[in-house]
Amino acid sequence: xxxxxxxxxxxxxxxxxxxxxxxxxxxxxxxxxxxxxxxxxxxxxxxxxxxxxxxxxxxxxxxxxxxxxxxxxxxxxxxxxxxxxxxxxxxxxxxxxxxxxxxxxxxxxxxxxxxxxxxxxxxxxxxxxxxxxxxxxxxxxxxxxxxxxxxxxxxxxxxxxxxxxxxxxxxxxxxxxxxxxxxxxxxxxxxxxxxxxxxxxxxxxxxxxxxxxxxxxxxxxxxxxxxxxxxxxxxxxxxxxxxxxxxxxxxxxxxxxxxxxxxxxxxxxxxxxxxxxxxxxxxxxxxxxxxxxxxxxxxxxxxxxxxxxxxxxxxxxxxxxxxxxxxxxxxxxxxxxxxxxxxxxxxxxxxxxxxxxxxxxxxxxxxxxxxxxx
Amino acid sequence: xxxxxxxxxxxxxxxxxxxxxxxxxxxxxxxxxxxxxxxxxxxxxxxxxxxxxxxxxxxxxxxxxxxxxxxxxxxxxxxxxxxxxxxxxxxxxxxxxxxxxxxxxxxxxxxxxxxxxxxxxxxxxxxxxxxxxxxxxxxxxxxxxxxxxxxxxxxxxxxxxxxxxxxxxxxxxxxxxxxxxxxxxxxxxxxxxxxxxxxxxxxxxxxxxxxxxxxxxxxxxxxxxxxxxxxxxxxxxxxxxxxxxxxxxxxxxxxxxxxxxxxxxxxxxxxxxxxxxxxxxxxxxxxxxxxxxxxxxxxxxxxxxxxxxxxxxxxxxxxxxxxxxxxxxxxxxxxxxxxxxxxxxxxxxxxxxxxxxxxxxxxxxxxxxxxxxx
Numbered sequence: 111x112x113x114x115x116x117x118x119x120x121x122x123x124x125x126x127x128x129x130x131x132x133x134x135x136x137x138x139x140x141x142x143x144x145x146x147x148x149x150x151x152x153x154x155x156x157x158x159x160x161x162x163x164x165x166x167x168x169x170x171x172x173x174x175x176x177x178x179x180x181x182x183x184x185x186x187x188x189x190x191x192x193x194x195x196x197x198x199x200x201x202x203x204x205x206x207x208x209x210x211x212x213x214x215x216x217x218x219x220x221x222x223x224x225x226x227x228x229x230x231x232x233x234x235x236x237x238x239x240x241x242x243x244x245x246x247x248x249x250x251x252x253x254x255x256x257x258x259x260x261x262x263x264x265x266x267x268x269x270x271x272x273x274x275x276x277x278x279x280x281x282x283x284x285x286x287x288x289x290x291x292x293x294x295x296x297x298x299x300x301x302x303x304x305x306x307x308x309x310x311x312x313x314x315x316x317x318x319x320x321x322x323x324x325x326x327x328x329x330x331x332x333x334x335x336x337x338x339x340x341x342x343x344x345x346x347x348x349x350x351x352x353x354x355x356x357x358x359x360x361x362x363x364x365x366x367x368x369x370x371x372x373x374x375x376x377x378x379x380x381x382x383x384x385x386x387x388x389x390x391x392x393x394x395x396x397x398x399x400x401x402x403x404x405x406x407x408x409x410x411x412x413x414x415x416x417x418x419x420x421x422x423x424x425x426x427x428x429x430x431x432x433x434x435x436x437x438x439x440x441x442x443x444x445x446x447x448x449x450x451x452x453x454x455x456x457x458x459x460x461x462x463x464x465x466x467x468x469x470x471x472x473x474x475x476x477x478x479x480x481x482x483x484x
Numbered sequence: 485x486x487x488x489x490x491x492x493x494x495x496x497x498x499x500x501x502x503x504x505x506x507x508x509x510x511x512x513x514x515x516x517x518x519x520x521x522x523x524x525x526x527x528x529x530x531x532x533x534x535x536x537x538x539x540x541x542x543x544x545x546x547x548x549x550x551x552x553x554x555x556x557x558x559x560x561x562x563x564x565x566x567x568x569x570x571x572x573x574x575x576x577x578x579x580x581x582x583x584x585x586x587x588x589x590x591x592x593x594x595x596x597x598x599x600x601x602x603x604x605x606x607x608x609x610x611x612x613x614x615x616x617x618x619x620x621x622x623x624x625x626x627x628x629x630x631x632x633x634x635x636x637x638x639x640x641x642x643x644x645x646x647x648x649x650x651x652x653x654x655x656x657x658x659x660x661x662x663x664x665x666x667x668x669x670x671x672x673x674x675x676x677x678x679x680x681x682x683x684x685x686x687x688x689x690x691x692x693x694x695x696x697x698x699x700x701x702x703x704x705x706x707x708x709x710x711x712x713x714x715x716x717x718x719x720x721x722x723x724x725x726x727x728x729x730x731x732x733x734x735x736x737x738x739x740x741x742x743x744x745x746x747x748x749x750x751x752x753x754x755x756x757x758x759x760x761x762x763x764x765x766x767x768x769x770x771x772x773x774x775x776x777x778x779x780x781x782x783x784x785x786x787x788x789x790x791x792x793x794x795x796x797x798x799x800x801x802x803x804x805x806x807x808x809x810x811x812x813x814x815x816x817x818x819x820x821x822x823x824x825x826x827x828x829x830x831x832x833x834x835x836x837x838x839x840x841x842x843x844x845x846x847x848x849x850x851x852x853x854x855x856x857x858x
Binding site for chain 1: 498499500501506507508522609610611612613614615616617620621624680681684685686687689690838839840841843
């Protein structure tokens, strides 16, 4: 049985092996690039220079880090549960790589296109939380356990708005095939019709990746790295790799699902170079915003995180699903959706901003006391 | 363990050890939290990891040698710590400090208050969970001030620049221009923090209403400095018992009224404006003159007696109780540490808060462990 890989006819098993190698290779390189990019970009936000000594512009910093991590001793606490502890990194790592399979990078450039690609992606992307809980439980460390429990609570809360906002896209596209979804945005990307769904999706992805302001499970200043606190060397680097791989995967998914993928603007007839530039630009934009958020926003508290998801994001995303269904069933013009989205955004922002709207008196000068004393 | 009534199944409180090696304990402080889920039920603080016996050591040393030890009790505001000590010696030895020395001391103390508060803002930003940005911003502003101190005293942290009777040597000729230069960047730095943290919704949501302590309780615990002013008690030694040249200066005492973490943060931020104001007034009135008294004795001998001198250090009332039986060394020396008294209220402020809040409550007291333990 033969299969075609980039135009070459090769054996199915060889093909599978080649694709697997491609996934791991590309993913590792991209994750290392992202780590370098994050360090450089965060450094600019913080008026630092970032890595500069390793290679030109510090480009080899990630390579140096990788070599150091691989060379480190793989420690396991005496009291840790050996199987749970040692297997946890794979449970984080493998689901993320599985998510890679269905992504539409360019027209005809992908590992596999499923008819239910979006569903598949949602299904596998939420498995890695098992690894987090295993790491938290297996480490026999209280920080790790608290971190693992927080990760579980967070994943359950944010999975729903994430999925519901993707459901609206699927309803609009009329398909779960990511290729069809991208090509459905040839003229107008879905972010124009579904701004509210996009914002909810963006916030939920931040929580999904445990990036700030939702980095509660790994909160450096509270639980000191959370589930990873006991890991070192290669296992720790697998968590790290998984984190950045999922950042990249979600950036590609965002670009494909909301920002028009390789299709918008001007359709997909302009060749692969053009598509590559488009995809790179769109996913880089997403990644940059994620870094930007990390540089400027404090961490939420666990109860605030939960109530934000359950009380604000979930009802709004349910309402969005309802409106999209209404528009589709009664065949109303799409512009109605955009108007609804803008209204929804206003509601979301005003609900989010209620913390500041509280009328409290700021500390002021006690000048009266001074005159009394004088 | 006894099952608490609100749970259907048996639960167990978890002891979690924070410190002495933890990113958020600001030194070698250790607290053992008893947590029920995410809620803190009890706090047991352990201090003493940094005890060096500085007070006892001072009893074996000449008055001038003790200055270095006082620097090291409060390393973030060494000028303020020195000030109390040299004022105590001056009171016992009956030395009259010349005007110029007093003005310079006032300027340096206020500059040190600025640098110390910047340090607080940066560390507090990290406690709340912004990745590094406030810390680096604070570091940038603090660096300018520290550079100025280095130009004046030759040292960046342990200045030993105030001496009984006046100053070690005169300030450089371009002192006024340099201070004005530093103040310019400081003003910008305060504004940056206002925009980065105060106007951030998540920051407000995290800090408002957390770690409340009432004015009565704050007085009972013997708190001082910005920590008590945030609860609405206008207690400021600079205004209540003016020392140096504070009686001639026009400044406000900043008080909050909510007594929570946000007010403690904001009081410090507003206080920095007042410090800038004070320094500007001092600069306008700084005249050439002597920096030590005309008839400075070659051997410093104190009259028998005892004295308690208190000054307003950045963290609160820093007092020196000194007993002399004649001779060139103190018979007994006791440091009244503001941090130690403020720390007493930690338990009251953090019980029944979330774990993440207990961390920022500790951060909001702004402790320096070397002052607590001495």
